[in-house]
Amino acid sequence: MAGGGDWRRTGTNRTTQSKVLRLRRTIGPSGPSRRSLRGLDWFVFFLADTQMGFGPLVAVYLTAQKWTQGDIGLVLTAGGLIALAGQMPGGALVDAARSERVLAACAVLAIGASAFLIGAWPVFTVVLAAKLLHSAASCILGPAIAALSLGLVGHSAIAERLGRNARFASIGAGLAAAGMGTAGYLISNQAVFFITAALCMPTLLALWMIGAGQIDPEQAHGGKARPHPGGPTSTLRMLVQNRPLMVFASCLALFHLANAAMLPLTAGMVTMRSGEWAAALVGACILVPQVVVAALAPWVGRQATIRGRRPILLLGFAALPVRGILLAFVNDPDMLVAVQILDGISAAALAVLVPLVIADVTRGTGHFNLAQGIIGTAVGTGASISTTLAGYAADQFGIAAAFVMLAGLAAAGFFAVLAYMPETAGFPEDSNDSRRGALFLKVSRARRR
The missing domain is CATH 1.20.1250.20 (MFS general substrate transporter like domains)
Structure with a gap:
């Protein structure tokens, strides 16, 4: 009873205990919540969907828009060079970020904007800028997914988490390839890029499901x-x-x-x-x-x-x-x-x-x-x-x-x-x-x- 009376008389201890209880309710007794883990699953899945729109379908679409093969090759090469040169800066930016979720959300928005620009204005300067934006954003998202995973589950469980990431990415890419190919055939090649832009919304929703307080920033880096x-x-x-x-x-x-x-x-x-x-x-x-x-x-x-x-x-x-x-x-x-x-x-x-x-x-x-x-x-x-x-x-x-x-x-x-x-x-x-x-x-x- 004495201990209980001390607790009631100590406002600081009461505040501390309530914070601990709230933290336990947030992350659970043994790690991140099921909601956060499912959010990461679906984030990886939908991100693979959005990235599929920038595969071979870009060349198909631009060819249908009467582009020369030289111009198509120039745009794709420029995007490839940015993707190569941006690998280390992208990783360094994720290491420096205070919030991997916010950085990943910005990169997803950049991918959505680039897809919309390619679909809406298939002119050389716009498509080139959009492809460069997409390549730069992709350099951030690869490290960001791994950082989110490591920050959520830690080194002890990262191997199985990465296996789960790979499964959802593969399923997402396969379904997106089939779905976008069908959309290109039944609707138009241009529709693929508007669908890609729209898929950024469920991608961001899945990212929001990952609890910010459950990602250990030190561990993520x-x-x-x-x-x-x-x-x-x-x-x-x-x-x-x-x-x-x-x-x-x-x-x-x-x-x-x-x-x-x-x-x-x-x-x-x-x-x-x-x-x-x-x-x-x-x-x-x-x-x-x-x-x-x-x-x-x-x-x-x-x-x-x-x-x-x-x-x-x-x-x-x-x-x-x-x-x-x-x-x-x-x-x-x-x-x-x-x-x-x-x-x-x-x-x-x-x-x-x-x-x-x-x-x-x-x-x-x-x-x-x-x-x-x-x-x-x-x-x-x-x-x-x-x-x-x-x-x-x-x-x-x-x-x-x-x-x-x-x-x-x-x-x-x-x-x-x-x-x-x-x-x-x-x-x-x-x-x-x-x-x-x-x-x-x-x-x-x-x-x-």
Whole structure:
């Protein structure tokens, strides 16, 4: 009774307890609320829908508007260059943001505006500005989704959360591709962009469902960094000195140098061999990996927690050279579609493990999202070279030789992971200074034991 009387007499304690109770009602006893987690699910889903409108349908729409192929190529190239150059600034902006939700909402609005502009005014200057706006916004949204996920569930549950993100993104992209293709056929190609703009509304609603107070801002940035002298240059230098991060970036550059050109080459080969069924078969080649990712991604997240990151990463990298060799020697168009299952395996593994490994090796640095930008730059560089390199090889030596070359590059990426990439699960939250060179030493000692 004495304790109860003290409590009634102490206004400060009463206020403190009420705040604690309100916080518990908000986040629940064991983590974020179901509402916030569902909000993140649907945010990822609808965002994949909106991004689908900026895929190949842009070229189809502009061609129908009597654009020259040179102008279409210029707009797409400019957008690609901005997407590549904006990876690191986009990640740094997410790290610097006080609210990832507000920043993500601004990026979604920018995507909606760019879609509306393309649909309403298909003139060169407007479309170019809209494409640049879309590319810049996309550079923010990739890191923002990972930051929201990490800030909500923390490092202990991030693997399964990323698997869930990949599932919803894949389902959203697949349904959007079918729906927008149907809208373009039944209504008009222009309608696709107005639909894309309209889809930003449920995207923002889903983002609003994520409770702002449930996102740990320090956790979302990869922990609190130890103060160090210098500006952005010294921060970037610190990350470049993170050896596992740089090894991972190099391996991913090799992977996408081999991977990016495989689907375009496959589409060309199917078109030459299948005649009137080519469009349906190419569509199947795109859809099959999406289905595999939706099915496998949650399993990948669970296994990455149970078995570690390295075995699943090796599986994803191993599927690519096998796919390249099969594409080089399989002639039946239906079998070419079946080979795309391997693309889904690689995509499921990397969709989960890329942000997961980055979170592991940057834990405690406070620059998780800038590190995502570094990885994104490496991926974009490899992918942009891939199509040119494979196209030259196909012209000079034939499509089969081009696939064998890409399989060789993929094998090089696999062996790079096997030889140099450590297991990143369970890395301690060290300071920036100790993380720079010690990780490989820790791994080598662990292997010797």
